[in-house]
Amino acid sequence: MKLISRFPGLCLILCLGALVANAQLKLPAGFKAVTVLSDFGSVRHIAVAPNGVVFIHLGRLKDGKGIYRLQDTNGDGKPDKITGFGNFPGTGMAIRDGYLYASSDEEVFRYKLDADANVVSPDRPEKIVTGLLARGEHQPKAITLDYSGNLYVNIGAYSNACQLQDRTKGSPGQMPCPILDSAGGIWQFKDDVPNQTYGDDHRYATGLRNVVGLDWNKQTNSLFVMQHGRDQLSYLYPQYWNDKQSAELPAECMYELHKGSNCGYPYIFYDQFQHKQVLGPEYGGDGKKEAAEHYQDPILAFPGHLAPDGLLFYTGDQFPARYKNGAFIAFHGSWNRAPEPQQGFYVVFVPFENGKPTGKWEVFADNFAGGPDKMSPSKAEHRPCGLAQGPDGSIYVTDDNRNGGVWKISYHK
Amino acid sequence: MKYFVLSVALAFVFMSETSKPVAPTQSSIRASITRGKQVYLQQCLACHQVDASGVPNMNPPLIKTKQVLGDRTALIKIVLNGLRGVDIDGDSYNGVMAPHPDLTDREIADVLTYVRNSFGNKASAVTAAQVKAVRAANKPAN
DSSP states (O other), X not given: OHHHHHHHHHHHHHHHHXXXXXXXXXXXXXXXXXXXXXXXXXXXXXXXXXTSOEEEEEEEEETXXXXXXXXXXXXXXXXXXXXXXXXXXXXXXXXETTEEEEEOSSOEEEEEBOTTOOBSOTTOOEEEEOOOOOOSTTOOOOEEEOSSSEEEEEEOOSSSSOBSSTTOTTOOBOSSOGGGGTSSEEXXXXXXXXXXXXXXXXXXXXXXXXXXXXXXXXTTTEEEEEEOOOOOHHHHOTTTOOHHHHHHOSOEEEEEEOTTEEOOTTTEEEETTTTEEEEOGGGTOOSSOOOSSOOOOOSEEEOTTOOEEEEEEOOOSSSOGGGTTOEEEEEOOOSTTTTSOOOOOEEEEEOEETTEEOSOOEEEEBOSSSSGGGOSTTTOSOOEEEEEEOTTSXXXXXXOSTTOOEEEEEEOO | OHHHHHXXXXXXXXXXXXXXXXXXXXXXXXXXXXXXXXXXXHHTHHHHOTTSOOBTTTBOOOSSOHHXXXXXXXXXXXXXXXXXXXXXXXXXXXXXXXXXXXXOHHHHHHHHHHHHTSTTOXXXXXXXXXXXXXXXXXXXXX
């Protein structure tokens, strides 16, 4: 009797558990998200071939493989042919002109694809870039390509703010910052020349702490990146910032880059409330002082620490017209807002015209975390990371939690 | 050689015995935990989070890990010397932890006692005398 009377309660708990474990994404009216892949692995960046075959790169190996090819052969929207290759985990994944590009934390490889997006020699990729620094902090090498034969690679600074002793109270900033000769920027390589590495003229842009989301904008024919701003202002400098201010500062910035761009890391950061570049506290700043040198200004400034891990300029025709040429940004979700509540865990949209934002940013896909009580890096059910556009104009979003997967978001009138 | 190793081992056992001449009482442990919480809020929370659950791939959790519950000397050294990269149960964490030699023996003992007895953890207290001994034998970080 006792057992029976408990049973409905138990069922309720189990059923609720099942619902909670499959957090539904919240989307604007008319949009629908379909789970392409779930409970698969830590899916970082993603690329879609012209025929709709999807490639994903995993942050940790699954069954010894780091890259997976997903093909939906029967058209039900779910991949039924899943094949793994590549023995290296990593972040970067991009397709250009019949090649799949993939990065480990030190190298970039490419794989020839045939007309059906089969990988011609899955065990023998060409090594395009080699010998890049990977020192733990900010080591993933996000990549993108232009349409003129160039590959762009982020090499993140292996530091928070280039202090002599990283993240340590009272440790001064190094002047000049020695990290910048080989990290803290975007490097440009030929997309078809093997074994390139550091050297003359490969550094494309500097003064960028760490970039994970980046995309080539076809309208402006230029590179756009999202920087992960510095951490720990109130922890390191409580005399200048309290925890509330430190949760919002500095802005997570979008930059449009050109050869020679310098965005000022680690000497300055962008304060979105004062609308100006302020001198970093490691270099004598107090939250108000400006630097003697003016660096490139951001195109957009978002709240602090949201961790932009994916950037996609939408070029499709499926979504309503206002989305065309606009930017989708996947914010992985913050950790450096504590003790303030964490934020992010969503994909935002910013309308653009001719490479300039024409409106405020808005949350496009929400509830990756699975509820307000799960807005923290360890509790979030999902953490959005990579973005890609399919040939039908749908977009794909990845989740790099340990048991992450892929969603496809489409618009239905 | 054998005797040398043995005598060093004995010396360690002896040191660890002498470093806790009086066992901490329940009320002194409670007081240490209370003080330790304040140190945690100031020094640890920003990275290890309010609930000590950490940040995947970056800052390790402080919940029932062998580093937190295990050898106190090793744990004290992490606070004194900082840490860069650690594997816990097959997961790697790449965050950088600053060294904290500026904290007093008492503060380090308090915060470790707090962490070892919070967030679901249950382990013995760390005393200021233990921290003092480890600090004295500790090589400078650089």
